[in-house]
Amino acid sequence: MVALQSKWRYGFMFLGIQLVVMALLSREGYHRRVTYFIRIFRRPGTTSLPTRNVTTEGGGALDVYSNLSNLILKYNRRDDMKFCPKTSPLVGGPIHVSFPSGLTLAQVEAKNPLVMHGGRYRPPDCEARHKTAIIIPHRNREHHLKYLLYYLHPFLQRQQLNYGIYIIHQAGNYTFNRAKLMNIGFREAMREEDWDCLFFHDVDLIPEDDRNTYICDANPKHAAIAMDKFGYKLPYNMYFGGVSALSPLQYLKMNGFPNNYWGWGGEDDDIGVRVSLAGMHISRPPLKHGRYKMIKHKLDQGNDVNPKRFNMLAKTRQTWKLDGMNSLEYEVVSRQYLPLYANITVNIGTEKGLKLAVKAPPPPPAAKDKPIDKEAAKAPPKP
Numbered sequence: 001m002v003a004l005q006s007k008w009r010y011g012f013m014f015l016g017i018q019l020v021v022m023a024l025l026s027r028e029g030y031h032r033r034v035t036y037f038i039r040i041f042r043r044p045g046t047t048s049l050p051t052r053n054v055t056t057e058g059g060g061a062l063d064v065y066s067n068l069s070n071l072i073l074k075y076n077r078r079d080d081m082k083f084c085p086k087t088s089p090l091v092g093g094p095i096h097v098s099f100p101s102g103l104t105l106a107q108v109e110a111k112n113p114l115v116m117h118g119g120r121y122r123p124p125d126c127e128a129r130h131k132t133a134i135i136i137p138h139r140n141r142e143h144h145l146k147y148l149l150y151y152l153h154p155f156l157q158r159q160q161l162n163y164g165i166y167i168i169h170q171a172g173n174y175t176f177n178r179a180k181l182m183n184i185g186f187r188e189a190m191r192e193e194d195w196d197c198l199f200f201h202d203v204d205l206i207p208e209d210d211r212n213t214y215i216c217d218a219n220p221k222h223a224a225i226a227m228d229k230f231g232y233k234l235p236y237n238m239y240f241g242g243v244s245a246l247s248p249l250q251y252l253k254m255n256g257f258p259n260n261y262w263g264w265g266g267e268d269d270d271i272g273v274r275v276s277l278a279g280m281h282i283s284r285p286p287l288k289h290g291r292y293k294m295i296k297h298k299l300d301q302g303n304d305v306n307p308k309r310f311n312m313l314a315k316t317r318q319t320w321k322l323d324g325m326n327s328l329e330y331e332v333v334s335r336q337y338l339p340l341y342a343n344i345t346v347n348i349g350t351e352k353g354l355k356l357a358v359k360a361p362p363p364p365p366a367a368k369d370k371p372i373d374k375e376a377a378k379a380p381p382k383p
């Protein structure tokens with residue numbers, strides 16, 4: 001009888017332990033279900049910023065803002081600070097990326113108290129080893145820009161970089177020209193600061209691993225090598241699209257990017273070919289670091305597929321020395337040093353040149369009484 005009782009006792013204990021283990025294992029799933037219901041019942045218009053707790057999708061991926069708030073306490077820059085360590089202690093690997101509705105730029109600003117006007121940042125507690133400018137070609141993608149800024153600022157802060165974010169905004173409705181905007185970004189950014197690396201960054205690509213360091217290599221770097229839309233693989237060997245990084249010397253060695261690709265497609269392939277024509281090769285981060293999530297979208301109005309792109313690509317060998325930084329023409333419409341980025345609006349003309357260019361758009365109604373020159377006259381911030 002006694003033996004039977006203790007058998008039952010052991011049986012119950014075993015069952016209890018199993019239940020505890022099962023409960024622990026299902027905690028994550030439980031979290032997901034709770035979050036789902038919270039989302040359903042949340043008042044419309046309120047946003048929950050993504051945190052580590054709201055998802056397990058990334059398999060233990062970090063909240064991009066984790067540990068950064070400690071920096072605020074230490075904020076006390078001195079001129080005699082030591083260099084930051086070669087590997088930042090803030091880097092943590094995979095980052096959780098999601099796109100909650102209702103996110104505002106004011107929220108992004110509040111999350112980034114150490115970012116200065118014009119989107120400039122320097123680590124508060126050490127001297128950065130690298131100075132990186134981010135150049136983003138832009139028109140009519142404010143909803144993507146908001147998410148990119150939400151993720152990119154803390155991502156770069158985790159890497160202890162001295163950085164600045166430049167939005168190069170194409171004025172008017174004429175066909176979009178991504179590569180020419182990049183050339184303008186290069187010239188405008190270098191006018192302001194002696195950057196040692198420039199990242200040319202599509203607005204809709206969010207880096208998913210902070211070990212993808214935003215610094216330059218000995219050769220031009222293609223960073224966006226593993227995008228979700230391509231199954232986290234390179235779509236083809238010579239692909240150079242999305243996000244790339246060049247030092248000023250590398251950029252000038254290949255005469256920058258082409259100015260004459262109007263509309264979608266081919267310009268990134270032309271840039272890839274220029275790299276090898278200029279005697280360099282494409283460097284790439286490890287596949288597990290160069291991961292990006294693309295914010296889904298359709299082809300934009302004003303950026304139709306360029307039917308001439310294949311013919312143009314066939315001639316890159318003849319054209320690269322004639323078309324590029326040495327033939328770049330544009331007019332700056334305005335320079336605004338906003339809390340999270342510098343916004344440089346430019347008139348880039350048309351295929352026929354700058355003279356026949358579309359008229360620059362009038363300033364937005366609220367700013368009508370302010371002359372554009374006033375903005376342009378504002379000195380760039382020196383962090």
Ligand code: UDH
Pocket residue numbers: 136137138139140141176178201202203204205264297298299300301302303305
């Ligand atoms: N961009 C804008 N506004 C535009 C067009 C492009 O800001 O109107 C910028 C933006 O930074 C964007 C980049 O240029 O990330 C590249 O343009 P894209 O996103 O349209 O190109 P992508 O190749 O996507 O990433 C195209 C989607 C469908 C292509 C189908 C063609 N067969």
Ligand code: NGS
Pocket residue numbers: 235241264265266267268269309310313
């Ligand atoms: C190639 C395009 C590139 C483009 C890439 C990925 O075919 O410009 O596809 O496009 N080259 C030409 O058209 C010559 S994507 O799948 O992102 O739409 O970047």
